[in-house]
Amino acid sequence: MFYHLLKHVLLGPLLRLLFRPRIEGLEHIPAQGAAIVAGNHLSFSDHFLMPAILARRITFLAKAEYFTGPGVKGRLTAAFFRSAGQIPVDRSGRNAGQAALREGLGVLAKGELLGIYPEGTRSHDGRLYKGKVGVAAMALGAGVPVVPCAMVGTFEIQPPGRKIPKIRRVTIRFGEPLDFSRYAGMEGERAVLRAVTDEIMYAILGLSGQEYVDRYAADVKAEEEARKKARRTAR
Numbered sequence: 468m469f470y471h472l473l474k475h476v477l478l479g480p481l482l483r484l485l486f487r488p489r490i491e492g493l494e495h496i497p498a499q500g501a502a503i504v505a506g507n508h509l510s511f512s513d514h515f516l517m518p519a520i521l522a523r524r525i526t527f528l529a530k531a532e533y534f535t536g537p538g539v540k541g542r543l544t545a546a547f548f549r550s551a552g553q554i555p556v557d558r559s560g561r562n563a564g565q566a567a568l569r570e571g572l573g574v575l576a577k578g579e580l581l582g583i584y585p586e587g588t589r590s591h592d593g594r595l596y597k598g599k600v601g602v603a604a605m606a607l608g609a610g611v612p613v614v615p616c617a618m619v620g621t622f623e624i625q626p627p628g629r630k631i632p633k634i635r636r637v638t639i640r641f642g643e644p645l646d647f648s649r650y651a652g653m654e655g656e657r658a659v660l661r662a663v664t665d666e667i668m669y670a671i672l673g674l675s676g677q678e679y680v681d682r683y684a685a686d687v688k689a690e691e692e693a694r695k696k697a698r699r700t701a702r
Contacts, residue, residue, distance in 0.1 A: 471524075479519040485634050486624070490520055492641035495614055498523075501575040502644065505602050505667050506616035507595055507675050508584035510625040512632050513618050517582070517639055526574050527582040528567055529553040568604055575609040585667060586684050591691075593622045595668070595677040596684035603647075603663035607654035612644035613667055617674035640674045 482488075496504070504525060506517065518525050534545040534555040548555070554574070556567045574581045583605070585598030606613050617640045625632035645667060653659045672679050680687065 478515060482516055482519045486516060487636050488516060488520055489636065489638040491638065492643075493520070495641045495643055496521060496523065496580075497612070497614075497644070499578070501578045501609060501611045502580055503571075503575070503602065503606055503611055503613045504580060504582050504616050504641075505585050505598075505613050505671065506582070507618055507671050507677065508586055508589045509593060509618055509622035510589065510627075510632070512621050512625045512637075513584075516621065516637060517616065517618065520639060521580070523580050525580040525582045527553050528556045528571055531555040564601055567601055568608070571601070571605045572609055575605065575611055581605070585664060585671075588684050588688070589627055590622065590677075590684060591627050591688055593626075593677065595672055595675060595679050596687065597681050598664045598668040599683070600657075600660040600664045602667060603660040604654050606647055606663065607650055607659075610648065610651060612646055614644050615642040615667060615670035615674055616640065617642075617671055617676075619675060642670050642674050645670060 496502070504517075506513070514527065514529075518527075529548055533548050533553075535541065536544050554570045556570060571581050571583070583602050585602045586596045587599045590596060602613065605611075618637065619640065620635060620637035623633070624635050624637065647663050650659050650663060668679075
């Protein structure tokens with residue numbers, strides 16, 4: 468109930484008024500039935516702008532840190548995400564991937580839309596990074612189509628570290644659904660998962676026009692942080 472209140476009364480109309488998003492390819496979102504919407508992840512604003520323009524409800528797998536923050540701000544953030552029906556996923560530890568897979572398949576089993584950011588984290592520099600294979604495992608395991616999505620302009624309005632977004636127009640593009648039924652029953656094959664994930668990322672790239680980096684974003688972030696720490700230590 469809170470999700471629909473946010474979408475149709477409180478947050479949704481405000482976001483559409485302020486950012487006036489250009490919507491392309493909305494007809495590619497199925498009117499009913501389970502599907503995965505896989506997109507690039509440039510900004511915290513992505514969590515709100517895409518759901519605001521969809522007629523159907525969409526559930527995202529959100530990082531567990533949104534639900535465990537300290538203090539009043541942490542409790543408010545957790546309450547917001549829970550009330551909006553988002554699912555916390557612990558990204559640490561050996562079983563993190565399996566936990567995310569179970570939660571995602573549960574959403575799809577109910578015939579709903581599942582939102583996934585295959586990069587696994589926000590892009591820190593506006594480039595598109597290598598996708599993790601969880602999106603492929605869910606698509607093959609549930610036997611559902613994947614709709615590629617590109618957020619364009621959200622990095623400029625709210626890059627990582629910026630708390631209040633700039634008020635500028637953004638674009639949200641959806642591509643034609645990708646059908647992977649030819650790989651049915653092969654979700655246990657690592658090479659197949661990699662091929663499916665790469666096909667999804669290529670479709671997102673075609674919609675977004677970003678520069679592509681064939682490395683995981685988390686690894687690149689960690690290396691850059693290590694270099695910064697080394698420079699601070701040297702000084």
